[in-house]
Amino acid sequence: MVIVVGSGAGGATVAKELAARRIPVKLIERGPAIEEREAFKCYSRTDTEVAILRTVCLGGSTVVSAGNGMRLRCLESELRERNGIDLRAELDAAERELGVSVLPDVLFGEGTKRIMDAAMSLGFSMEKMPKFIDGARCKPGGRCVFGCPEGAKWTALRFVREAERAGAEVVVNTAVDEVVVRGGEVKGVRCGEKMIRDDIVVLSAGALDTPRLLEKSGLPASSDSLFVDTFITIGGVLRGIGLNREVTMNSYIGFEEFMLAPHFSNHLVSLLRQGGKGRGRGLDVSSSDVIGIMVKIRDEEQGEVKEVVSKGVTGHDAANLAEGASIAGSILEAAGVDPATFVVTPLRGAHPGGTAKIGVAVDRDLATEVEGLYVVDASVLPEAPGGPPILTIVALAKYLTRRLTGSCS
Numbered sequence: 001m002v003i004v005v006g007s008g009a010g011g012a013t014v015a016k017e018l019a020a021r022r023i024p025v026k027l028i029e030r031g032p033a034i035e036e037r038e039a040f041k042c043y044s045r046t047d048t049e050v051a052i053l054r055t056v057c058l059g060g061s062t063v064v065s066a067g068n069g070m071r072l073r074c075l076e077s078e079l080r081e082r083n084g085i086d087l088r089a090e091l092d093a094a095e096r097e098l099g100v101s102v103l104p105d106v107l108f109g110e111g112t113k114r115i116m117d118a119a120m121s122l123g124f125s126m127e128k129m130p131k132f133i134d135g136a137r138c139k140p141g142g143r144c145v146f147g148c149p150e151g152a153k154w155t156a157l158r159f160v161r162e163a164e165r166a167g168a169e170v171v172v173n174t175a176v177d178e179v180v181v182r183g184g185e186v187k188g189v190r191c192g193e194k195m196i197r198d199d200i201v202v203l204s205a206g207a208l209d210t211p212r213l214l215e216k217s218g219l220p221a222s223s224d225s226l227f228v229d230t231f232i233t234i235g236g237v238l239r240g241i242g243l244n245r246e247v248t249m250n251s252y253i254g255f256e257e258f259m260l261a262p263h264f265s266n267h268l269v270s271l272l273r274q275g276g277k278g279r280g281r282g283l284d285v286s287s288s289d290v291i292g293i294m295v296k297i298r299d300e301e302q303g304e305v306k307e308v309v310s311k312g313v314t315g316h317d318a319a320n321l322a323e324g325a326s327i328a329g330s331i332l333e334a335a336g337v338d339p340a341t342f343v344v345t346p347l348r349g350a351h352p353g354g355t356a357k358i359g360v361a362v363d364r365d366l367a368t369e370v371e372g373l374y375v376v377d378a379s380v381l382p383e384a385p386g387g388p389p390i391l392t393i394v395a396l397a398k399y400l401t402r403r404l405t406g407s408c409s
């Protein structure tokens with residue numbers, strides 16, 4: 001049997017792939033099983049200078065993803081050239097299975113189109129975002145990052161169900177507290193008082209928990225190299241535009257160090273309404289009057305996951321955020337937004353990674369120095385992708401399965 005810890009992008013994929021090969025799997029998830037439409041209830045925010053977002057539930061953070069799957073920013077060449085990991089076949093398979101494609105024109109709302117036209121008028125080419133959203137089932141309502149009510153977006157819950165159908169045992173509401181290691185070999189995991197024995201364990205608890213589990217067992221991690229793809233959203237008022245009801249981030253402009261994408265955020269509405277001497281504008285606006293552009297950077301790896309998580313902004317990060325915000329501002333102005341209404345959301349990050357890197361915590365086979373203990377989740381990523389990491393994590397989990405099935409058979 002193989003124990004898989006965590007049921008997000010990495011864990012669900014490895015569980016599904018192993019179960020499909022008739023290898024017994026026990027998938028252990030700390031959070032509850034949920035209805036996809038209720039995923040927002042499982043948000044867990046880690047407050048540091050850059051607030052880190054994730055969801056703790058079956059399916060991990062995939063249940064609230066925006067459905068973005070960009071092959072362009074998936075570290076394919078970095079992993080091949082620097083780490084000797086060729087993921088081409090696995091990424092092809094991941095794109096196929098997740099159903100990555102751009103959405104049909106009818107699913108592009110007025111707000112997104114306004115931003116795309118304005119960007120073009122300034123000489124920027126804004127592309128349609130590749131999505132793992134089924135265009136035939138999608139009914140835009142601005143709910144992607146709360147949990148899709150239509151089930152149109154791929155989430156790891158699909159792989160969890162496939163794993164279960166193939167015989168995997170799925171245990172929820174159960175946190176793994178420790179990986180048990182004796183004499184250089186993994187012996188299983190401990191959940192509270194209970195020891196679950198096995199000689200193969202895959203850690204996929206995500207970039208905030210995997211390094212803690214490794215370090216608790218005396219194993220190396222890279223817990224001081226946390227990146228999160230820090231983002232802000234700059235927005236303003238465009239009465240009746242309705243971006244809040246559209247597919248989020250349905251287009252993008254890619255720059256070397258950052259990307260821009262149409263984005264509505266409730267923070268923008270609060271800031272626009274807020275009066276007084278703060279950053280607010282004291283305006284009478286409804287959500288449908290607000291338009292925004294996200295600036296997401298490839299941040300430097302200066303965050304830490306120790307007992308307390310910390311993640312700030314370096315000078316380099318700040319310069320990229322400022323440059324992105326200035327371009328986003330000019331696009332919004334060209335789209336008809338009065339710059340006097342501009343507000344900017346707090347610093348956030350939704351792609352934590354890099355805390356158990358390939359080359360530090362694991363080798364190119366994703367194996368730790370302990371026999372039978374492997375890691376596959378965002379923590380193994382060697383650097384900030386500056387873009388959506390799910391495709392890469394799914395591909396790495398498929399890559400690991402190939403190696404494990406070699407060792408299991």
Ligand SMILES: Cc1cc2nc3c(=O)[nH]c(=O)nc-3n(C[C@H](O)[C@H](O)[C@H](O)COP(=O)(O)OP(=O)(O)OC[C@H]3O[C@@H](n4cnc5c(N)ncnc54)[C@H](O)[C@@H]3O)c2cc1C
Pocket residue numbers: 005006007008009010011028029030031053054055056057058059060061062063064065066067068069145174175176177204205206207209210350351352376377378379387388389390391393
């Ligand atoms: C709002 C939002 C939007 C996003 N949009 C996109 C997008 O459009 N495209 C994209 O590619 N990425 C997106 N991401 C990022 C993406 O969701 C994550 O990068 C990805 O899910 C990380 O996969 P993972 O396997 O590392 O961790 P996760 O998917 O977070 O899974 C880790 C799992 O481990 C569980 N766990 C943790 N500790 C324990 C323990 N001790 N015992 C048992 N279980 C444990 C957690 O509960 C969780 O279920 C988004 C993230 C957020 C928050």
